[in-house]
Amino acid sequence: MLTTLAGTWWAWVILGFALGVLEVLVPGFIFLGFAIGAVVTGLLVGLGIPAGLPALILIFAVVSVVAWLGLRRIVGVREGQVKVWDRDINDQK
Numbered sequence: 001m002l003t004t005l006a007g008t009w010w011a012w013v014i015l016g017f018a019l020g021v022l023e024v025l026v027p028g029f030i031f032l033g034f035a036i037g038a039v040v041t042g043l044l045v046g047l048g049i050p051a052g053l054p055a056l057i058l059i060f061a062v063v064s065v066v067a068w069l070g071l072r073r074i075v076g077v078r079e080g081q082v083k084v085w086d087r088d089i090n091d092q093k
Contacts, residue, residue: 019031
């Protein structure tokens with residue numbers, strides 16, 4: 001059953017959206033890379049790539065790591081960068 005489910009494109013897309021929702025609940029760009037990996041894997045399965053379960057898991061892992069590293073480069077804290085808060089949200093004006 002798992003092999004059949006992993007071979008359907010919509011299962012990967014649903015997994016990607018579920019991981020995207022989890023990212024909203026637990027911010028930090030941890031699950032967003034995995035969500036992108038799942039959606040891309042679903043799109044590749046939908047396009048008809050003939051791959052078994054091990055190949056799909058490998059595709060998912062590689063795309064997820066690349067997406068995660070790309071997100072860390074784009075939106076992550078840069079080396080030497082420090083957040084400085086000028087005012088508190090509770091300060092009165």
